[in-house]
Amino acid sequence: MKETAYWTWFIIAALVIFVIAGLHMVVMHLPMFGVFNPESGAVTDWGNVAFRSKNQFLAFTYIILLGAVLYHGFYGLRTIVFELGPKKSFQDGFTVILWIVGLVLFGIGTYAAIAAKALETAL
Amino acid sequence: MEKETEKANSITVYIRRFDPEKDAAPRQQQYTLQVEKGMTVLDGLHMIKQTQDPTINFRFSCRMGVCGSCGMMINGVPALSCNTQILDVTTTALTLAPLPNFKLIKDLVADLVPMFGVLKGLQLHIRRNDVEEMEKPTYEYYQTPHQLEEFLQFTYCIKCGCCMAACPTMATDREYPGPAPLAQAYRYNADSRDDARDARGDLVAASHGIFSCHYAGECSNVCPKGVDPARAIQLMKKDLVLSYFGLAKHKCAHLHKKPDKATYKAKIEAPPHTV
Amino acid sequence: MANKQFDNHLGIVGWLGGGRWGVERYLYILQRLTGLGLLLFFMMHIFASSVRICGPESWAAAMKILKNPVLKLGEFCVFVLFSFHALNGIRLILIELGLAVGKAEEPVYPYKSSLNNQRPLMVIAMVLVAIIIIAGGYNTIFGSH
Numbered sequence: 001m002k003e004t005a006y007w008t009w010f011i012i013a014a015l016v017i018f019v020i021a022g023l024h025m026v027v028m029h030l031p032m033f034g035v036f037n038p039e040s041g042a043v044t045d046w047g048n049v050a051f052r053s054k055n056q057f058l059a060f061t062y063i064i065l066l067g068a069v070l071y072h073g074f075y076g077l078r079t080i081v082f083e084l085g086p087k088k089s090f091q092d093g094f095t096v097i098l099w100i101v102g103l104v105l106f107g108i109g110t111y112a113a114i115a116a117k118a119l120e121t122a123l
Numbered sequence: 124m125e126k127e128t129e130k131a132n133s134i135t136v137y138i139r140r141f142d143p144e145k146d147a148a149p150r151q152q153q154y155t156l157q158v159e160k161g162m163t164v165l166d167g168l169h170m171i172k173q174t175q176d177p178t179i180n181f182r183f184s185c186r187m188g189v190c191g192s193c194g195m196m197i198n199g200v201p202a203l204s205c206n207t208q209i210l211d212v213t214t215t216a217l218t219l220a221p222l223p224n225f226k227l228i229k230d231l232v233a234d235l236v237p238m239f240g241v242l243k244g245l246q247l248h249i250r251r252n253d254v255e256e257m258e259k260p261t262y263e264y265y266q267t268p269h270q271l272e273e274f275l276q277f278t279y280c281i282k283c284g285c286c287m288a289a290c291p292t293m294a295t296d297r298e299y300p301g302p303a304p305l306a307q308a309y310r311y312n313a314d315s316r317d318d319a320r321d322a323r324g325d326l327v328a329a330s331h332g333i334f335s336c337h338y339a340g341e342c343s344n345v346c347p348k349g350v351d352p353a354r355a356i357q358l359m360k361k362d363l364v365l366s367y368f369g370l371a372k373h374k375c376a377h378l379h380k381k382p383d384k385a386t387y388k389a390k391i392e393a394p395p396h397t398v
Numbered sequence: 399m400a401n402k403q404f405d406n407h408l409g410i411v412g413w414l415g416g417g418r419w420g421v422e423r424y425l426y427i428l429q430r431l432t433g434l435g436l437l438l439f440f441m442m443h444i445f446a447s448s449v450r451i452c453g454p455e456s457w458a459a460a461m462k463i464l465k466n467p468v469l470k471l472g473e474f475c476v477f478v479l480f481s482f483h484a485l486n487g488i489r490l491i492l493i494e495l496g497l498a499v500g501k502a503e504e505p506v507y508p509y510k511s512s513l514n515n516q517r518p519l520m521v522i523a524m525v526l527v528a529i530i531i532i533a534g535g536y537n538t539i540f541g542s543h
Contacts, residue, residue, distance in 0.1 A: 004324075004363045007334040011364075011495070014487055021480070029477075029537060044461045046454040053450060066444070073437035080430060083296045083335055084410070091330075105444055112448035143402035224412065226403040234403060276502040291426065294412020313502070337429070338493050340422035340513045349505025354512035361496030 006075060013072040020065040027052070053116035066109040074098045132158045132214055136167065138179060139220040140230050149220075149227065152176075156209075156217075164197055164204035164212075164219065168231075180230035188347060191283030195231050196220040201285035203347045222288035235284050241304045242282065245326055247311055250319035251375075262378045270315040277310035277355050279348045286342035286352050298331035302342035302352035305333055309355040312362060318375050321366070328363050336360075421520065422513060425486055432483040439476045474538050481530040489516070489523045 027036045028043050036058065039047035052058050078098055082091055136156050141149040154171050162170075165183055172179050181204070183193040188206040195204050198212050201222055209217060225233035251257050286302035287293050293301050300308075308327050312320045327333045336356045343353040365371040413427060449460045463469070492498040498519050499512035 003330055003332055003334055004328045004367045007360075008364050008367050011491055014491060018484055018488065021484070025477075025480075029534070044464075046457055049450055049457060050454075069440050073433070073440060076430075076433045077437060079335065080434070082331060083292055083299070085295050085297050105441070108448060109444045112444075112451050115451040141404055143404070146404075149404060149406075221406060223406050223408045225406060227406040228403055233406065272504075273502055276505055279505055291413045291423070294408035295410055297407070336494075337426050338422065338490060339426035340420050340511075343511035343513055344420050346509070346511070349507065349509030349511070351502075351505070351509075351511040354499045354502065354515075357494055357499045357512065358496045358502075360494050364495060 010072055010075045013068040013075075016064065016068040017072060020061050020068070023061065024065065027058075053113075056117075059113050059117055062113045063110050066113070067106055070102045070106055074102050132210065134158050134209065134213060135216045136171065137216065137218045138168075138171075138231070139218075140179075141221075141227055143229060158209045160210060162209050164195075164202075164207045164209055164217070165193055167209055167217070168204065168219070180232055182232045189281060191281030194222050194233075194283040194285045194288070194347075196222060196288065201288040201345045203283060203285070206347050222284050224288050224290065224293040225284060233284065233288075235282070238282065238284055238287060238301060238303060241300045242307060245300070245304055245308045246319060246323060247307050249311065249314065249317050250322070251316070252318045256378065264316040265377060266315050273315075274310045274313040277306050277313070277350055277352075280307060280310075280350045280352075281348055283347060285345045285347060286350075289341035289345045291339050291341065292335045292337070296331055296335060299335050300327065300332065302336075302356065305336070305359065306350060306352035306355035309359040309362075312359060315375065320362070320371075324359075324363055324366065327359065333359060333363070420513065422516075425520070429483060429486050429490065432479040435479045436476070436483055439479075470538070474535065477534045477538075478531050481534065482527050485523045485527050485530075489519050492516075492519060 036052050036055065037043050037048040038051055039045060042048070078095060081094060086094070134156055136154045137151050138154065139149045140146070140152045154175055156167050156171060158167065165181075165186060168179065168181050172181075181193065181195070183205060184190040185192070186205045188203055191203070193204040194201060196202075196219065197204065197207050198218050204219075219231060221227050221231045222233040225235060225237070228234050280303055282303060284303065286306075290299075290302050292299050305327055308323050311317050312323055333356060336353070338353060338357065340353050343351045346352065362371060413430075446460060446464075450457050464473075489498070493512075493516050498516045500515035503510075
C-alpha cells in the first residue's frame, strides 16, 4: 500500500512536471510569447530574469516544479537502484539519504526563488 | 504437389550444457541435426538424445503446449520447445539454452520452483468473507459472461516461466514477483466472486512489487499462450491507484438467486471422498 | 543438488535484452537513461539558476560561461532528453494506468497483446518527439538567443 502511494504521487508529479516544465520551456525558448520577457534581447538577459523572478505566479510554479522534479527524479532513481538488488539495509539507508538530499535541494531552490523576488531591476 | 519431396535440412544445433557435478559454469556443445518439415525443437532434442548424445537433459511432459515444462531459450527467445517448429525459427543454426532468470539445475532444465513459491504466496484461489457459505455451499455464485471475460484471458497461464525469462526487471531484482505471478494475482482480483482484493493488492503493491514493472512488454511478446501478463499488470495498477483514492468499485458477487420456477433437490449429496 | 545450482540471472545485461527485442524494450531502457540524465542536469540547474540571487554581475558572468558552444550543445541534448522523456512518459502513464492496454480478450492464435493496443500511441508519441526535436534544433541554430 505504501508503494502504491509513492508511485501514485510519482505519476502525479510527472503530470505536474509535464505542464509546468512545458510552460517553462515556452517561456525560456520561445521568446515570441513575450508576456514574461518584456525586455528586448535574450531571455537570460538580466532585465528579463529580474522581471520573471519578481513575478509571483512564476515564482510559485518554480517552487512547485522544483518539488515535483525532485520527488519524481529521486523516486525514479530509487526504483532503478532497488532493481539492482541491493541489500535491505542499503535500500532503507538509500531512501533516507534521498529524502534528506531532496529536502536540502528543495530548501536551496525555494530560498533562491523567494530571495530572488526581492531583487531590484538592475541598471 | 505430392511429388515435391521435403528436402531434409541439415542444421547445426548449439546446446548449452551444464552438469552441476562437473562444470563450474555452462558450456556450449555442438550437434548436427537432420531437420524435416514439422519437426519441433523438442522432437529435435529427442532425436539428438536418441542418436547422438544420451546425456542431454531437458524437461518435457505433454508435448502439446499445455503443461509448461519445456520452456527454453530458442535462438535467444523464450518459448516452449514443443510448440516451436525448427524451420520456423532457422534453416541454419539453432541455439538452445535454459531459461534465464531462474537457477539452473542441469543442461536445459531451469529451476521453476521459486516461481511456484511466489505463486503460492499470493493466495491464488477464490477467497471470501462468507466462510460459512464456502465451507457448506448452498448455491452457486452469480457471474455474468461479461464478468468472466474480465479475467478469462489470464486463466490460460501454464506457468512455463517464459515471461519470467524475458522480463528485464527479473534479470536483476530477486524480490520482484515476476509477470506470471502478478498476472495470476490480477486474474483472481478481477474475478467477481473474489473477496480478497485488498489483501492480495497489499501483497503485490509492496516494495519490489508490481510497480517495478515498467512495461517493456517482453512478457506479452513471448507468452506461448497469449495470456498477456503486461496487460494484467497494468490493469492491476489501475485498480490499485483507484483504491488508493477510494474510487475502486467493489463488485463482489452474491449468491445466485434461485429462479422462481426452478426446483432444487432437497439435498445434493456430495460424492464420497476418494483419497 | 540444490546448492550446486548455477545462478542464471541475466543481471543488468538483461535490462537491455532478455528475449525478443521489441520496440517497447528500447523505449523502456531509453526512458531510464534519459531520466537519469535529466536528474543530473536538474541538480546543476538548481545551483546555476540560484546564481541570480547574487545580483546582475554574477548572473552575467554565469550566463557568459553558458554561452560556450559546448554547453549550448549540452543544452540541446537536455532538450532532446526532455522531449523524449516527457512524451514517452505520457504514453507510459496512459498505459500504466490501464487506459491504453485494452480489455482482456480471448487469446486466439496468432496472439495479439496489449502491445498492439498501445502501438498507435507509441507511434504518435515518437513522431511528436521527432518533430519537437527538429523544431528545437532549428530554434537552437537559427533562433535569436
